[in-house]
Amino acid sequence: MKLIFEKSVSGRMGVTLPKPGVPKSDLNIPEEYLREDLNLPELSEIDVVRHYTSLSLKNFGVDSGFYPLGSCTMKYNPKINESIASFPGFRNSHPYQPEGGSQGALQLMYKLSNYLCEITGMDAFTLQPAAGAHGELTGLMMAKAYLKKKGEERKNILIPDSAHGTNPASSVGCGFDTIKIETNRKGTVDLEALAAAADENTAVLMITNPNTLGIFEKDIVNISKIVHSHGGLVYLDGANMNAMLGIVKPRDMGVDMMHLNLHKTFSTPHGGGGPGGGPVGVREFLKDFLPAPIIEKKKDKYILNYDVTNSIGRVKPFYGNFGVMVKAFTYIRMLGSQGLKDVAENAVLNANYLMRKLKEDYLLPYDVVCKHEFVISGENQKKDGVSTMDIAKRLLDYGFHPPTIYFPLIVKEAMMIEPTETESKQTLDEFADAMHKIAEEAKTNPDIVKSAPHITPTRRLDGVLAARKPIVKYKPSDSDV
Amino acid sequence: MNPKDCKYTKEHEWIKVEGSVATIGITNFAQEQLGDIVSVEFPKVGKEFSIGESLALIDSMKTTSDVYAPISGEILEINSELESRPELLNEDPYGEGWILKLNIKNPNELEDLMNAEEYEAHVEKEAEGA
Numbered sequence: 001m002k003l004i005f006e007k008s009v010s011g012r013m014g015v016t017l018p019k020p021g022v023p024k025s026d027l028n029i030p031e032e033y034l035r036e037d038l039n040l041p042e043l044s045e046i047d048v049v050r051h052y053t054s055l056s057l058k059n060f061g062v063d064s065g066f067y068p069l070g071s072c073t074m075k076y077n078p079k080i081n082e083s084i085a086s087f088p089g090f091r092n093s094h095p096y097q098p099e100g101g102s103q104g105a106l107q108l109m110y111k112l113s114n115y116l117c118e119i120t121g122m123d124a125f126t127l128q129p130a131a132g133a134h135g136e137l138t139g140l141m142m143a144k145a146y147l148k149k150k151g152e153e154r155k156n157i158l159i160p161d162s163a164h165g166t167n168p169a170s171s172v173g174c175g176f177d178t179i180k181i182e183t184n185r186k187g188t189v190d191l192e193a194l195a196a197a198a199d200e201n202t203a204v205l206m207i208t209n210p211n212t213l214g215i216f217e218k219d220i221v222n223i224s225k226i227v228h229s230h231g232g233l234v235y236l237d238g239a240n241m242n243a244m245l246g247i248v249k250p251r252d253m254g255v256d257m258m259h260l261n262l263h264k265t266f267s268t269p270h271g272g273g274g275p276g277g278g279p280v281g282v283r284e285f286l287k288d289f290l291p292a293p294i295i296e297k298k299k300d301k302y303i304l305n306y307d308v309t310n311s312i313g314r315v316k317p318f319y320g321n322f323g324v325m326v327k328a329f330t331y332i333r334m335l336g337s338q339g340l341k342d343v344a345e346n347a348v349l350n351a352n353y354l355m356r357k358l359k360e361d362y363l364l365p366y367d368v369v370c371k372h373e374f375v376i377s378g379e380n381q382k383k384d385g386v387s388t389m390d391i392a393k394r395l396l397d398y399g400f401h402p403p404t405i406y407f408p409l410i411v412k413e414a415m416m417i418e419p420t421e422t423e424s425k426q427t428l429d430e431f432a433d434a435m436h437k438i439a440e441e442a443k444t445n446p447d448i449v450k451s452a453p454h455i456t457p458t459r460r461l462d463g464v465l466a467a468r469k470p471i472v473k474y475k476p477s478d479s480d481v
Numbered sequence: 482m483n484p485k486d487c488k489y490t491k492e493h494e495w496i497k498v499e500g501s502v503a504t505i506g507i508t509n510f511a512q513e514q515l516g517d518i519v520s521v522e523f524p525k526v527g528k529e530f531s532i533g534e535s536l537a538l539i540d541s542m543k544t545t546s547d548v549y550a551p552i553s554g555e556i557l558e559i560n561s562e563l564e565s566r567p568e569l570l571n572e573d574p575y576g577e578g579w580i581l582k583l584n585i586k587n588p589n590e591l592e593d594l595m596n597a598e599e600y601e602a603h604v605e606k607e608a609e610g611a
Contacts, residue, residue: 406544409543409544463542464517464519464542467517467519467520467540468517468519468520468567468568
């Protein structure tokens with residue numbers, strides 16, 4: 001399809017502005033900032049509407065089909081979340097409104113924080129961070145401030161190789177050094193490796209539980225004990241909380257601080273549909289380091305408390321992404337405590353059902369009961385020359401969004417699949433059938449897999465060329481000028 | 482196929498010594514594992530590194546990976562050709578895909594590195610273990 005620039009017709013307009021009713025004033029913009037070469041497209045309103053409508057019809061989202069992207073809980077976002085977030089009182093509120101005029105919004109944030117405390121066992125939450133990695137950075141900044149106050153200069157963050165990829169990035173971003181902890185053959189943290197790495201330089205262990213293999217770290221209590229015995233803190237990457245809602249509280253695992261992803265576990269839009277929300281929860285002894293302001297209740301009034309003694313300061317303008325909080329609040333209220341537990345149970349059941357079905361054709365490197373997601377490998381198919389990338393592209397022809405591929409790095413030809421709780425047995429069976437057919441094709445007609453996709457609007461895109469020589473700005477060809 | 486005149490590390494770097502200068506790159510096994518390489522982040526010429534420190538960063542379609550210093554030394558030269566043609570790392574890892582040159586600080590460190598035969602045994606063992 002044509003780019004919007006290529007649809008431009010010289011002189012065509014979407015809007016006609018009236019003649020100005022005030023005298024023209026000279027803006028005095030310096031010459032060097034003025035540009036003649038912007039080459040903005042000239043289109044009518046209907047041209048623009050049709051252009052973007054036809055683009056939007058090419059989208060594939062969880063509203064259009066099964067979307068089993070692991071490591072990221074791309075779950076269905078119930079439409080009632082949108083209705084509630086559109087209430088004029090929420091939608092039209094302004095962050096500069098005085099406390100007295102924002103009591104409803106503050107009450108919602110206060111209650112949401114309390115719900116998150118109840119779900120995780122933490123003592124306090126900040127709702128400011130805008131996403132998971134932002135939450136990680138916030139947590140690590142607090143850990144750093146806490147250790148500094150204690151007069152300790154600990155430099156090391158321990159990170160299992162089955163953790164989320166953002167964990168090492170956040171650690172380095174916060175000025176720490178990282179130490180990788182190997183996974184054992186059961187797909188969990190190797191306790192001996194952890195004990196060998198933990199010492200008086202250990203600041204924090206960042207652990208993802210269930211880990212990126214979808215396996216619950218059943219030794220988590222001992223893992224935390226090892227870290228605590230050396231005076232380190234335990235940080236939980238709570239991105240996989242979907243497997244544990246109402247089943248186990250991170251506090252009982254020995255966790256000192258953690259983040260949640262409202263856009264994963266609590267059904268707010270994700271990725272391009274964001275923005276996100278990455279609240280950070282802490283135990284009592286870290287509460288005083290939270291980003292200010294924190295929301296408190298004084299008698300029957302909700303207030304913003306800026307007087308947080310050791311606060312690391314704001315991590316986001318205003319109070320975080322408020323609309324996201326309304327949606328997460330709605331989700332929790334709609335389900336209630338039993339409903340949240342059902343979410344975790346169904347997410348785990350769906351993942352195990354699908355894992356058993358796919359095991360018939362695909363290598364399952366860690367063959368244990370999984371939690372909300374699992375990792376299979378395309379290594380059986382690789383013998384016939386079909387890669388995991390080919391399988392992912394072929395899935396598009398069958399109408400499914402491919403799973404996460406080539407992650408986690410500790411599994412070759414990895415496919416990381418998270419069906420989530422909302423998918424029916426029928427949908428799971430359809431997906432398993434497609435995967436079975438692809439496995440058959442890999443044996444009998446590998447070329448059809450290797451040259452996939454065949455029925456999508458574009459055939460296989462050259463991702464390598466796009467990464468090596470990206471064109472990020474429209475350049476008119478000679479004929480357009 | 483790993484050149485006999487190079488030495489190797491467990492992290493899949495090769496090093497070729499000519500006088501006091503060491504040329505460093507990644508092995509064929511490393512480039513196969515990384516897949517299509519899209520960019521390399523180089524250190525500044527003149528910067529000094531100790532053995533085991535991260536010298537450079539390689540970005541591939543699958544992952545980002547460090548190149549560790551097989552020995553200590555000062556950066557003499559980088560292969561700036563890789564900036565516009567990172568694919569050389571995939572196509573010719575032991576030739577045109579060399580990454581940088583180091584001034585050898587401590588020749589003793591070279592003794593701990595593997596020869597081609599030892600390295601091939603290491604790769605085989607790693608492939609089995611995974």
